[in-house]
Amino acid sequence: MKIPSIAIARLSVYARNLELLDQKGVEVVSSVRLADxxxxxxxxxxxxxxxxxxxxxxxxxxxxxxxxxxxxxILNLDKKWRLGVVGAGNLGSALLRHAQFVxxxxxxxxxFDRKPKRIGAKIGGIEVSPIEAMNDxxxxxxxxxxxxxxKPDWAQEAADxxxxxxxxxxxxxxxxxxxxxxxxxxxxxxxxxxxxxxxxKLTPARSRRKRHMKSGSVxxxx
Amino acid sequence: MKIPSIAIARLSVYARNLELLDQKGVEVVSSVRLADxxxxxxxxxxxxxxxxxxxxxxxxxxxxxxxxxxxxxILNLDKKWRLGVVGAGNLGSALLRHAQFVxxxxxxxxxFDRKPKRIGAKIGGIEVSPIEAMNDxxxxxxxxxxxxxxKPDWAQEAADxxxxxxxxxxxxxxxxxxxxxxxxxxxxxxxxxxxxxxxxKLTPARSRRKRHMKSGSVxxxx
Numbered sequence: 066m067k068i069p070s071i072a073i074a075r076l077s078v079y080a081r082n083l084e085l086l087d088q089k090g091v092e093v094v095s096s097v098r099l100a101d102x103x104x105x106x107x108x109x110x111x112x113x114x115x116x117x118x119x120x121x122x123x124x125x126x127x128x129x130x131x132x133x134x135x136x137x138x139i140l141n142l143d144k145k146w147r148l149g150v151v152g153a154g155n156l157g158s159a160l161l162r163h164a165q166f167v168x169x170x171x172x173x174x175x176x177f178d179r180k181p182k183r184i185g186a187k188i189g190g191i192e193v194s195p196i197e198a199m200n201d202x203x204x205x206x207x208x209x210x211x212x213x214x215x216k217p218d219w220a221q222e223a224a225d226x227x228x229x230x231x232x233x234x235x236x237x238x239x240x241x242x243x244x245x246x247x248x249x250x251x252x253x254x255x256x257x258x259x260x261x262x263x264x265x266k267l268t269p270a271r272s273r274r275k276r277h278m279k280s281g282s283v284x285x286x287x
Numbered sequence: 288m289k290i291p292s293i294a295i296a297r298l299s300v301y302a303r304n305l306e307l308l309d310q311k312g313v314e315v316v317s318s319v320r321l322a323d324x325x326x327x328x329x330x331x332x333x334x335x336x337x338x339x340x341x342x343x344x345x346x347x348x349x350x351x352x353x354x355x356x357x358x359x360x361i362l363n364l365d366k367k368w369r370l371g372v373v374g375a376g377n378l379g380s381a382l383l384r385h386a387q388f389v390x391x392x393x394x395x396x397x398x399f400d401r402k403p404k405r406i407g408a409k410i411g412g413i414e415v416s417p418i419e420a421m422n423d424x425x426x427x428x429x430x431x432x433x434x435x436x437x438k439p440d441w442a443q444e445a446a447d448x449x450x451x452x453x454x455x456x457x458x459x460x461x462x463x464x465x466x467x468x469x470x471x472x473x474x475x476x477x478x479x480x481x482x483x484x485x486x487x488k489l490t491p492a493r494s495r496r497k498r499h500m501k502s503g504s505v506x507x508x509x
């Protein structure tokens with residue numbers, strides 16, 4: 066059975082809201098209450114969870130701690146995932162520094178850049194290596210997921226290098242769609258796309274420039 | 288006509304890929320070539336663009352520079368949007384420092400935190416203010432979009448404060464679903480959700496712990 070990506074992404078949201086409720090001392094949560102906390106329809110929650118098993122007690126609800134453990138198991142959050150980042154500029158450095166303080170499911174084990182001046186710097190405890198060393202270091206450090214924090218013009222090349230070095234997952238902060246072989250999974254984390262969606266919503270239609278309709282440019286292309 | 292959010296998000300992707308092609312000297316792009324660059328079906332591109340007008344020349348394609356301008360106009364990217372961030376910890380600081388170097392569509396004009404030790408610090412050129420000053424500073428600085436970079440346990444409170452201060456859009460990095468009034472638009476930018484989707488895809492089904500089916504916990508809740 067193929068499980069929709071969006072259902073998997075919502076599991077993370079359920080787990081976080083369950084953790085907040087658990088911290089407040091809530092032991093049992095109805096799907097209506099969980100739905101309310103998540104801003105999601107209760108039927109959607111039941112449907113999403115049904116992909117992974119049968120949870121909860123009829124007429125009672127979900128045991129918060131139990132469901133948290135189940136979701137952590139499904140998403141494999143108790144493993145410490147090993148990440149390598151390509152790009153040690155502003156974004157890459159920020160991610161490396163941020164990760165130091167996150168007691169979470171991941172840790173950076175390698176960082177790469179192609180600019181000679183950045184090589185050898187230590188950021189968030191990780192030394193920046195040249196991209197030529199990627200193959201060796203990814204294997205030696207056991208990096209499983211590559212993070213792309215480079216400008217769009219060489220994001221695809223960075224992805225190709227990561228795939229050749231053996232990573233099987235890529236988190237892409239660059240605003241392009243990566244082309245990767247079928248055995249490699251990619252996820253897009255470029256927040257400027259979300260910002261631009263906000264710009265659109267905040268712009269009154271009347272304030273957009275009127276397009277100049279030209280006879281040569283109003284026909285659909287082949 | 289209601290335009291799907293996902294179509295708006297894809298416009299950003301089209302614009303970026305058109306800019307890459309334009310930089311390579313490409314003047315005219317067929318929808319097939321643009322689709323290939325974006326990793327999206329050509330029919331999808333034509334359908335998305337049709338929400339906003341008629342673009343391109345039949346049998347020729349799109350003029351790259353012209354379509355870039357059209358999309359920049361639709362998304363209102365030529366305006367410099369004014370952002371205020373709540374949370375000057377690792378993530379908030381990283382965003383403020385990153386923004387300094389981005390010659391883009393946004394600029395941070397304010398930063399807030401509730402921890403006394405952070406107040407008064409200058410990060411990326413912006414002074415951190417106490418949350419009590421949010422109302423005044425948001426108005427004075429004309430902040431239009433609030434960015435939430437705080438821990439999930441007070442993200443909703445941060446959103447409420449931003450809304451009360453008058454922002455109309457919120458970019459939320461916290462892993463919770465915000466509840467906001469209908470006139471306020473929110474977008475979720477939490478990249479750990481994308482990482483967790485990768486964890487799931489990278490975990491072989493056989494390696495997940497078997498759930499202990501208990502008689503009391505296998506029935507769907509109400």
